[in-house]
Amino acid sequence: MSKKIILSGIQATGKLTLGNYLGAIDNWVKMQEEYECYYMIANLHSLTVRNDPETLRNNTLKIIAIYVAAGLDPEKNNIFIQSQVKEHAELGWILNCYTYMGELSRMTQFKDKSLKHADNINAGLFTYPVLMAADILLYQANLVPVGADQMQHLEIARDIAERFNKIYGKTFVIPEGYITKTSGRIMGLQDPTSKMSKSATNLNDVIFLEDEPEVILKKFKKAVTDSENIVKFDPENKPGVSNLMQIYGSVTSKTMEEVEKEFEGSGYGNFKTKVAEAVVEKLEPIQKKYKELLNNPEYLEKIYKKGADNARKLASKTLDTVKEKIGIII
Numbered sequence: 001m002s003k004k005i006i007l008s009g010i011q012a013t014g015k016l017t018l019g020n021y022l023g024a025i026d027n028w029v030k031m032q033e034e035y036e037c038y039y040m041i042a043n044l045h046s047l048t049v050r051n052d053p054e055t056l057r058n059n060t061l062k063i064i065a066i067y068v069a070a071g072l073d074p075e076k077n078n079i080f081i082q083s084q085v086k087e088h089a090e091l092g093w094i095l096n097c098y099t100y101m102g103e104l105s106r107m108t109q110f111k112d113k114s115l116k117h118a119d120n121i122n123a124g125l126f127t128y129p130v131l132m133a134a135d136i137l138l139y140q141a142n143l144v145p146v147g148a149d150q151m152q153h154l155e156i157a158r159d160i161a162e163r164f165n166k167i168y169g170k171t172f173v174i175p176e177g178y179i180t181k182t183s184g185r186i187m188g189l190q191d192p193t194s195k196m197s198k199s200a201t202n203l204n205d206v207i208f209l210e211d212e213p214e215v216i217l218k219k220f221k222k223a224v225t226d227s228e229n230i231v232k233f234d235p236e237n238k239p240g241v242s243n244l245m246q247i248y249g250s251v252t253s254k255t256m257e258e259v260e261k262e263f264e265g266s267g268y269g270n271f272k273t274k275v276a277e278a279v280v281e282k283l284e285p286i287q288k289k290y291k292e293l294l295n296n297p298e299y300l301e302k303i304y305k306k307g308a309d310n311a312r313k314l315a316s317k318t319l320d321t322v323k324e325k326i327g328i329i330i
């Protein structure tokens, strides 16, 4: 039986965070044996905000390096840059014509981002979920690992696929969202009620994958907790401590009960240091490999070119089928 297909991606905007790693990439690594995996760098999605061109180029390469450094084997996974598989933009346009303004207007991310970038509410920001649907549907993906904040976009991808299938007969696989245990819900260290975000204004809120050990330690020391001084998992009432426990649990593969036991009677000071040390220990080998990879752009190029060549095979097949069905001469 052929393997199930997974597709996911990360935008090329900004520096990757511990949240991206624990919530996404680390889980992908665990799936590479069982599934046929396509992981892209969503650099076309990045254009919905203004970027410095050089930074966008560098960020794209950095994400490829992180993917590989974190353990995604380029021989087993198709790692590619979205823009290098032109089928994405093309199917994106076609699907725009099968998506309603009304459904796009309901997207909470669009509403949030419009508030944040009030001076640049461009059409791309509005149709962002349609391009994401194209990303997914081109590969007939069965599973799409995403953070909870992307579930609404996944729903719209499913709706578009179902709509298309209903008109033209079965064309697309209906993708399932897949929220993993930590599921991207690594929260900010300063504001543990919202997701750790690379666009946070307070830099102490977020651990970047490139942060040096001293910086990581300093940020964890400053993490917001509460006045109870008890290490107990209770996201509702103790969001800060629970988030630190979740981070610790993810990097050490321990359950919340085990973490509670380990820190019974320990104050927050010691606990925070231990969390920081565990994170540093987990990130150090990845950072080392990451630096090596960035110094080897030829190798990175080999990876993403091969990834795009493989991705294109599947993507162009799907796109041809779509064109055939809707009356576009191939």
Ligand code: TRP
Pocket (backbone or CB within 6 Å): 007, 008, 009, 010, 011, 042, 045, 131, 132, 135, 136, 144, 145, 146, 150
């Ligand atoms: N929109 C996703 C995010 O911001 C990134 C993304 C683009 C993506 N295309 C995708 C995720 C396809 C999963 C599948 O994180």
